[in-house]
Amino acid sequence: MKKVISLCLVFVLSLTMLYGCGSNKAKEDTSAGNQTGNQTEDQTKATTEPTEAAKPVTIEFWTISLQPTFTDFFNGLIKEYEKENPNVTVNWTDLPYDAIQEKLVTAAAGGTSPDVVNLNTQMALTLAGKGALTDLNKEATEDQKNIYVESLYDSAKIGDSVYAFPWYASPSIMFYNKELFNKAGITEIPSNYQASFDMAKKMKDATGAYLYNPSEFFNMLFQEGIPILSDDKTKAAFNTPDTAALLQNYKTMTDADYLPKTNWGKWDNELKLFETGKLAIISSTGSTLSRIKDEAPDVYKNIGIAEPLTGKTGLSQNALMNLVVPEASKNHQEAIKFAAYITNDASQLAFCKEVAIFPSTKAAMENDYFVSDTSTLEGIARKMSVDVSKKSMDYSLGMEGQGEISGAVNKVYEAVITSNGDIQSALDKQEKAVNSILQK
Template identity: 40%
Template sequence: MKRNKRGFIVMLLSVVLLSMLLGACSSKESGTDSAGGSTGGSSAGEKITLEFWTIALQPTFTDYFNELISSYEKEHTNVKIDWKDYPYDAVTNKLLTSIASGKSPDVVNLNTEFASQMGSKGAVVDFNDFLTDEQKGAYFDGIYNSTVIDGKAYALPWYTGTEVLFMNTKLVKQAGLDPANPPKTREELAEWGRQIKAKTGKAGYAQQLVSKLLPIDGVSILSEDKSKAAFNTPDTEAMINNLKKLMDEGVVLKEDADFTKQIQYYSGEQVAFELAGSTFINFIKTSAPDVYKNTVAVPLPTGKGNLRLSNSMDVVVPVKSEHQKEAVDFAVYVTNAANQTAFSKAANTLPSTKESIKDPFFTQSDNTLEAQAKIASAQGLDKAADYMVGVPNAKDINSAIARGLQKIILNGADVKQTLTETEQEVNQILSQ
């Protein structure tokens, strides 16, 4: 389940080959749609094999999937599931090569970004053509809609995660604050940071200057049709000026702090808070066990956007599948509430299904930091959504916005002028 950054970049770079590769695929001899995939089911009694690909889940979860597959095959005696698991870095090339050869897998595990890129190229089926409203409604709306482009749903949400607020209770108490009544909004978090700074000399938290800061504060990065930049507004100016003020005051460390730096600052008790996913726990548990013991996790304070940004893994069905109907049925089975609940318990992940969150596993705590983070993260799933999905050249757009933020906040560039320049750069990227 490790999300390797290099593999993610390879995914985004590789997707530009999809149109060419799809065109190179030979059409099926019968029962095909315009994209070359079978739209019908198998004949009555016909034995079929569905090829199911996952990412980096063997051998840790081999027993879970063997049991899931066995249960499905018992209920569907004409279907055999051929499960293959690949490293994160390898799955993209294998998938693209498979599509080009005309021997596509039937059900594939991808992240939301790449699933949407595949969808925008017409390489995966639209689940809206297969699912009932009840089936679609089983998933959290924001997470399900993260892969909906122009009304077409290109993936089923699977396991996911959202950020929480980690607090050093020692520093919080030294500042005269009560960790049992944590901040609920970004404004309250800033006030806590000011008191931390005044009473302890420490900063509130470290921040990476990335594009997600805009939607967190209620600013749309692109227009509704994703054709042009939409962030050059007074609201964005106010958000940037506020962050710059917090950094000038020392409430937020004045630098572009990536995740590694944030771990260092929190481990060294240079900051009192960390805004991160549950993987952060593993790092501080190893690097700073005393800080780990003094840390609690609470729901992430919301900004004006009143949303939680999720980081989801999904399941797609390539259009080149020869058994689309059966593949969709298995994809729904893998991601239904019962199986998502079971997988979350085995893998300590969060589900994307509404019914799963009712399970005591997501509400009852043994007071460990891990349990606190899980519960706090689960509480934000109803507001969760991925962002910048289905956008061509999303990586370039995110980089352009990050550079603009750096120029303004770290280098003192004029806010209005830099926003206009960044807007022009993003519009140029979108026009390519």
């Protein structure tokens, strides 16, 4: 499942209202993995008095594009949760991503708010930067927070605060066309983008196919370990000799037509090229296999699977979906508890068995399910995806406004590679553009 949830700027207009009606609730101290977990001393004291958690509570749970495919699955999870927590009723609303903005604006204007919301990392950070999300480092328990892979939990981190429980992940793995590799006489599987330039030349000369399509420039900087912003996130930091050299290397390759000059990072275009034998490698999620099998069965028969291409950092991309608790929720305690339940080891593992997505929790990743089948492409992809997840990250600046900044950074690529502009001039111009964004 490749979901890229892009919420419009109109969504952000609701943030002030969302923040204004929010209130902090008491910390929930029940483990996500064991809803009847051990009580802390504070909880023991609290049981002597009526608490908000003991009163009837209705949780409004919003997700994106999960119905009707997973209706029965999530209804089952919700029913089980309500059985274990008889004071709680969960109302589940599933929305297409292009409708959720209006829904949230309407809810904010009416003085209401959902309690648990499914968002991607970028939108979660934007909301958090506006003060609209609950800081889980302050309000969630250690048991709830410690089950996740640290790099994934930190994806929605700003300063010392974390604003989302990581949910299902979509790690990138490599699919390569074995027929093209054989035709080009290439026996080694590439692992590094720039180190594969000679291989790219050999592939193009022998087959007419490109070896790979470069990532979008913003992601490329992450992969190569080039800082985009200063440590204090107050100014641009990518205008460096290393960046200029990186651009010159790719400009040389694209000018010679050994790598594509256009559509960097455009996944739909990459898939089309791969399915028509014009691209030897594509980095995608395991769920892409079924689509290739349907759309290009001859290519599917020749697919090999390996770890994805990376840059100097060795960290590949792992796009996350998360669960957040809006600050405006009137039920922080129960909302955090429910979000922890949906994202705990057992729930994530069960969801992974329904669809080719992957968990963000340490224990679920170690489950034998992910290594139980190495005889099929799908089974090999499943194992590879979990292995890759342990050295991956959701490319994040750890701040709001990442979308605007990434757009400005990517204009360097457009100016230099697609428009044949001067490298230093492009870097200077977009450095100023990013600094202007940061000063807003």
